[in-house]
Amino acid sequence: DVTYAFSRLFINAPANLPFTGELKRALAGSGTTLVDNAAAAQVVFDVAAVTDDKQVLSLSGGGRAREYLLTKRVTFALHDADGKDWLPAAEIVIRRSFTFSESEVLAREAEEAKLSREMQTDAVQQVVRRLQFAKKPA
Numbered sequence: 001d002v003t004y005a006f007s008r009l010f011i012n013a014p015a016n017l018p019f020t021g022e023l024k025r026a027l028a029g030s031g032t033t034l035v036d037n038a039a040a041a042q043v044v045f046d047v048a049a050v051t052d053d054k055q056v057l058s059l060s061g062g063g064r065a066r067e068y069l070l071t072k073r074v075t076f077a078l079h080d081a082d083g084k085d086w087l088p089a090a091e092i093v094i095r096r097s098f099t100f101s102e103s104e105v106l107a108r109e110a111e112e113a114k115l116s117r118e119m120q121t122d123a124v125q126q127v128v129r130r131l132q133f134a135k136k137p138a
Contacts (some may be wrong), residue, residue: 002030002128005135006042010035011049019074020047022124030128037087043086043134048075050123052116057097067099070112072119076127078134086134092126094119 009032013020024034035041050073057067072094078087095116100108 002132004030004032004131006032007023008035008040008042009048010038010041010044011040012044013050017047017050019050019120019123022120026124026128027131034134038081041081043078043080045131046077046079048077048089050074054112058099060102064102067097067124068112069095069097070115070119071095072116072123074123074127078131080136085138086136090130092123092130094126096118 002067009027011020011024011027011034013023016023021062027034038044051071053071053073055071056065056068057069058065060066074092076091077085078091079085096119098108098111098115100111
């Protein structure tokens with residue numbers, strides 16, 4: 001069972017981010033109460049940024065992209081109403097590479113979407129684990 005050093009959490013992140021929704025679902029079953037505003041919270045989880053990046057890793061003989069690197073970065077911090085850090089600002093970085101054949105464009109797009117979803121789930125799970133180690137500042 002998961003335990004946290006806090007009981008009421010406010011997630012300060014854009015509600016329309018898929019990451020925010022998945023994080024709320026992951027925390028909802030943990031016994032932590034998610035509150036709708038910072039004033040009602042014991043701690044505030046600030047999501048400073050969630051960024052997705054795609055880079056070309058290698059080219060085919062014809063000069064076309066053959067391998068890509070996907071990167072997801074989540075920058076966050078956890079603090080209380082007094083501004084004291086329970087978790088200092090940190091960043092989770094997840095990378096996945098994939099190759100594709102030009103004759104399989106639809107398969108590549110599906111693979112990229114699948115990897116992106118897996119990376120998001122991985123990032124959420126890492127955040128949940130880090131929250132377990134958050135401690136009230138002395």
